[in-house]
Amino acid sequence: MTELDGSSTDKRSQILRAAARVFAAKGFHKAKVEEIALEAGVGKGTVYEYFSSKKELFREMFKSCSMFYLETFRRRLADEKSVKYKLRQIIVLHLEFIQRHSEIAMILLHEHAEIGEQLHQWMLEKQEEKIAFIKELIQQGIDDGELRNMDVDIAARVFFGAVVAVGGRLIIHGIKEVDVDYICDEIMGLFLEGIKK
Amino acid sequence: MTELDGSSTDKRSQILRAAARVFAAKGFHKAKVEEIALEAGVGKGTVYEYFSSKKELFREMFKSCSMFYLETFRRRLADEKSVKYKLRQIIVLHLEFIQRHSEIAMILLHEHAEIGEQLHQWMLEKQEEKIAFIKELIQQGIDDGELRNMDVDIAARVFFGAVVAVGGRLIIHGIKEVDVDYICDEIMGLFLEGIKK
Amino acid sequence: MTELDGSSTDKRSQILRAAARVFAAKGFHKAKVEEIALEAGVGKGTVYEYFSSKKELFREMFKSCSMFYLETFRRRLADEKSVKYKLRQIIVLHLEFIQRHSEIAMILLHEHAEIGEQLHQWMLEKQEEKIAFIKELIQQGIDDGELRNMDVDIAARVFFGAVVAVGGRLIIHGIKEVDVDYICDEIMGLFLEGIKK
Amino acid sequence: MTELDGSSTDKRSQILRAAARVFAAKGFHKAKVEEIALEAGVGKGTVYEYFSSKKELFREMFKSCSMFYLETFRRRLADEKSVKYKLRQIIVLHLEFIQRHSEIAMILLHEHAEIGEQLHQWMLEKQEEKIAFIKELIQQGIDDGELRNMDVDIAARVFFGAVVAVGGRLIIHGIKEVDVDYICDEIMGLFLEGIKK
DNA sequence: AATGAATGAGTATTCATTCAT
DNA sequence: AATGAATGAATACTCATTCAT
Incomplete structure (x- = not known):
């Protein structure tokens, strides 16, 4: 596309x-x-x-926008090997995408409710695809012994929501210059290590 | 209100x-x-x-909807003491709110972009208030030694986004009967312990 | 109406x-x-x-136009007694109506095909009502011995068509001053006596 | 043509x-x-x-439609001799034409008002030609002693209107199988003998 | 204060017509 | 001569808002 x-x-x-x-x-x-x-x-x-x-x-x-977005993801996640790196890469790609295509991102963020059931369904399906993809990653991580055991559905949604929320902040605030690496490290830190001391 | x-x-x-x-x-x-x-x-x-x-x-x-939502939160968080419990309580309240007031929640979820800058700004302010509130909680947790050191801004946003994302799933899927306790435990588990083995 | x-x-x-x-x-x-x-x-x-x-x-x-037209007819035919006079009166009323309400007549004449099946059907029904009315008149004339035996359906249609045709001429030519009596006499003469020597 | x-x-x-x-x-x-x-x-x-x-x-x-219609008429009326037979033949041809070319007839019946003055005028002229033709026929009948004295203009219009009206009935009702001879006899009977006993 | 009849600004859509190929 | 992609003028209809009662 x-x-x-x-x-x-x-x-x-x-x-x-x-x-x-x-x-x-x-x-x-x-x-x-x-x-x-x-x-x-x-x-x-x-x-x-x-x-x-x-x-x-x-x-x-x-x-077209959504396909373009997914396409970019798929293409660039193909090479990654470790689950942690793949998850990290999802965050990187999401943030980069938002920085480079804030117009499109704006649409994906805001216009969900505009057009009625059919498109809404389509969009939810695409979203569920992304979440399913993340779920698979996490499951794979558990199977490989990289990650601890957990409810992968919830975990995937939490991860997805977190990434979107942080990305949304960039869009909404119109932030162009962010230290993507720093943000990714922090988010990954939270997910990997948790917040407990 | x-x-x-x-x-x-x-x-x-x-x-x-x-x-x-x-x-x-x-x-x-x-x-x-x-x-x-x-x-x-x-x-x-x-x-x-x-x-x-x-x-x-x-x-x-x-x-009014937002005030009602915030009001409910403030009222019911007043008694909590431990930061962990407060964070958990935020999740509980959010999910309960969504279950009971899915109509209002639908609006809060979908209509962000409808009305133009002014209201959008107001809504973002309210959202920032919530995030600031969570930030304070986390900071307090760090200060009290409950939580490890971290970028509280990002942590708050990740937490907020995750809660919204899981809540959104309930709205979108029209789920009425969910085991709130189980979901909360899982989310809290993720945030406290992380996903790493 | x-x-x-x-x-x-x-x-x-x-x-x-x-x-x-x-x-x-x-x-x-x-x-x-x-x-x-x-x-x-x-x-x-x-x-x-x-x-x-x-x-x-x-x-x-x-x-409304059609009802108005029919209403006028019904009202003014009520008093007539002889079938011949009633038929004559139909011609008189039709021509008078056209002279006085040429606007409406224009519509009744021209816009048949404009609006689609439903209205067309309605109009045809009304037309059939008029023809049925004329049929009854002629039948009554036959029964009373005023008129000779004939196919009343065809006779009614021929009479109706003739009246409409002569009326149409008035509309189309925009004739305002016509000797209604003379025209009626001639038409009635044709119908009563025929054209054969 | x-x-x-x-x-x-x-x-x-x-x-x-x-x-x-x-x-x-x-x-x-x-x-x-x-x-x-x-x-x-x-x-x-x-x-x-x-x-x-x-x-x-x-x-x-x-x-083209009108010419085709007139052409057919002219061609097939050329041989007739008696005025009565010619008039009868007009009815026959009209009904046959309608049965065979109901599409074209539909147009001639319905679309009079569609196109504006110029074509409307042209159509009226053609119609007047037909009426003039009938007028001539009737006049000739009077001159030849076949028909009684009358207002030939009105008579022609009445005849024309009657034929069109009965034809219209065939189109509108979509009648395909009609006893053309019977209808013609009845119409001619009406015109020749009148309806009076 | 409460009403709802009246309003007209604002817009998606159609389709006859043109013209570059 | 034949085409059909491109065009934009033209118009029915909606609905937030007003205001006389």
């Missing part, structure tokens, strides 16, 4: 990229189809040649 | 409660002022006697 | 009368809701308070 | 035939140029090579 990386020049991708920018900047309701068309450098009618409605445009843009 | 607990019968509270129900069920944009008025058993014009706009109604409803 | 006679001043009737004028002048598609509202002296939104769509407004206006 | 009889294979005729089918099935406004192009098996742009606009396409299609 390279539709959103800026290199594709076909109309559909142009529109998707413009949609990502405008929806991110204004949210679904305040974004106007006309503005997206303008931003994409095409006529208003052209948007409807490729997408049957504003809603579908949002849906497709949203899917 | 007892406006939302169902006991107050003045028009303003009636409208706020109706607004909470309708906004929760439909989201900001699909909720109609007329429907809220109907649900509250008042005329459409009456809504505007108490609130200058739909947006302000949402804001006020949102504030 | 006095909604269209110009005496009622409630908003619904105002809108119906304005709709009759504008639809008659421009046809369904070229008539703009905004223009009807303007003509009625109300706001655009008010039209939608009383009618759920432009289509429904047309339907209701159409029904 | 054989453009519509199905034998011509040039693009223009293909488009005209497709237009007749689609306009008949959907009416002017609901018929889409794209669908007509599709039905004709040509590209959308090609339609505009042969017709400058949708309106003109309708006009040309309409004219």
